[in-house]
Amino acid sequence: MRRLTLVLLVACLAGTAFAAAFETMPPELKSKWRSSLSATSGWNECGYDTAGWVPVVYDLATAYPNWMTPAQQARHQFMWHPAGNNNGQLVYFRRQLWIDGRVADALFRVCADDQFRFFVNGRLVGGARESGATRVFAATSDLRQGANVLAAEARDTMGQAYGLMVMAEVTQEWPFVPEEHRWRCSTTAGDGWTTVGYNDDKWGHAVPDRAPAILVDSRRYSCFTTPQDLPDFGTAHFRRTLDLDGVPVSAQVTILGDDSYQLYVNGELMALEGRADYAYRPRVVDVGSALHPGRNILAVKITNTWGPARLYCAPVVKMIL
Numbered sequence: 001m002r003r004l005t006l007v008l009l010v011a012c013l014a015g016t017a018f019a020a021a022f023e024t025m026p027p028e029l030k031s032k033w034r035s036s037l038s039a040t041s042g043w044n045e046c047g048y049d050t051a052g053w054v055p056v057v058y059d060l061a062t063a064y065p066n067w068m069t070p071a072q073q074a075r076h077q078f079m080w081h082p083a084g085n086n087n088g089q090l091v092y093f094r095r096q097l098w099i100d101g102r103v104a105d106a107l108f109r110v111c112a113d114d115q116f117r118f119f120v121n122g123r124l125v126g127g128a129r130e131s132g133a134t135r136v137f138a139a140t141s142d143l144r145q146g147a148n149v150l151a152a153e154a155r156d157t158m159g160q161a162y163g164l165m166v167m168a169e170v171t172q173e174w175p176f177v178p179e180e181h182r183w184r185c186s187t188t189a190g191d192g193w194t195t196v197g198y199n200d201d202k203w204g205h206a207v208p209d210r211a212p213a214i215l216v217d218s219r220r221y222s223c224f225t226t227p228q229d230l231p232d233f234g235t236a237h238f239r240r241t242l243d244l245d246g247v248p249v250s251a252q253v254t255i256l257g258d259d260s261y262q263l264y265v266n267g268e269l270m271a272l273e274g275r276a277d278y279a280y281r282p283r284v285v286d287v288g289s290a291l292h293p294g295r296n297i298l299a300v301k302i303t304n305t306w307g308p309a310r311l312y313c314a315p316v317v318k319m320i321l
């Protein structure tokens with residue numbers, strides 16, 4: 001009896017350990033796709049009035065293409081208008097997409113049962129007339145910083161099943177841009193300064209470094225700094241937002257600091273370098289685990305030993321939607 005209990009216990013533990021946990025798209029992102037059975041001019045562009053457009057439905061009985069893994073099927077489900085197939089007429093879809101940084105790469109995979117045409121910011125990027133055929137679109141130059149619209153028109157022409165699947169990977173980077181005023185800084189900081197909820201309205205704006213760029217392995221690292229010079233052994237705090245309109249799947253921050261730094265992402269300490277000789281060397285820190293969809297905070301504390309104090313901090317985030 002004791003042995004049977006032990007066997008059952010081991011079986012239970014093994015079952016827990018090996019159970020596949022697929023991640024689905026968060027509901028707030030799934031509901032961004034809207035659909036309509038009719039549309040007027042400009043329906044696939046920014047600024048269109050979507051009154052009457054409704055959230056799409058998922059979990060359809062549509063066969064997935066063979067290239068999609070089970071994990072991808074869980075994340076990127078077929079969608080459609082809740083009314084159903086629309087008697088073979090066009091069904092319209094659109095999703096607003098906020099791009100916070102600069103687009104380094106954007107790849108879309110689109111598939112429909114049975115036909116589709118896909119648009120980015122009103123431009124037709126491609127389509128398919130063969131049911132279930134996947135098309136891959138590189139749309140890096142079509143996306144812009146700020147508001148964008150992804151759109152598709154699809155049609156069910158045969159069979160019982162219908163659906164549209166849009167799978168996207170977008171990589172953004174955030175170089176320091178002086179005019180953007182997105183990096184804020186202060187020599188003093190209160191509790192919670194590394195978190196989203198902290199109010200930095202009274203903080204100043206980071207400015208381009210006044211000292212020559214730091215040269216490492218013949219690459220120039222153009223830093224930013226505080227408006228006033230930091231004294232020896234002075235500290236400065238820097239923070240900025242990263243708004244992600246998708247699920248971050250990988251992220252790196254390249255950082256170097258003069259003369260030492262602590263890097264936080266959403267309040268979590270991700271890198272620390274107190275050795276001045278090492279702090280000058282750029283380091284790539286993996287921060288993907290600390291990011292989430294929506295607003296994120298990148299925060300860095302710099303301590304100066306002597307001379308100028310400055311920071312190079314460049315995040316790159318790949319997200320899916």
Ligand SMILES: [Ca+2]
Pocket residue numbers: 113114156157158159160161162
């Ligand atoms: Ca069909």
Ligand SMILES: [Ca+2]
Pocket residue numbers: 258259304305306307308309310
């Ligand atoms: Ca220094």
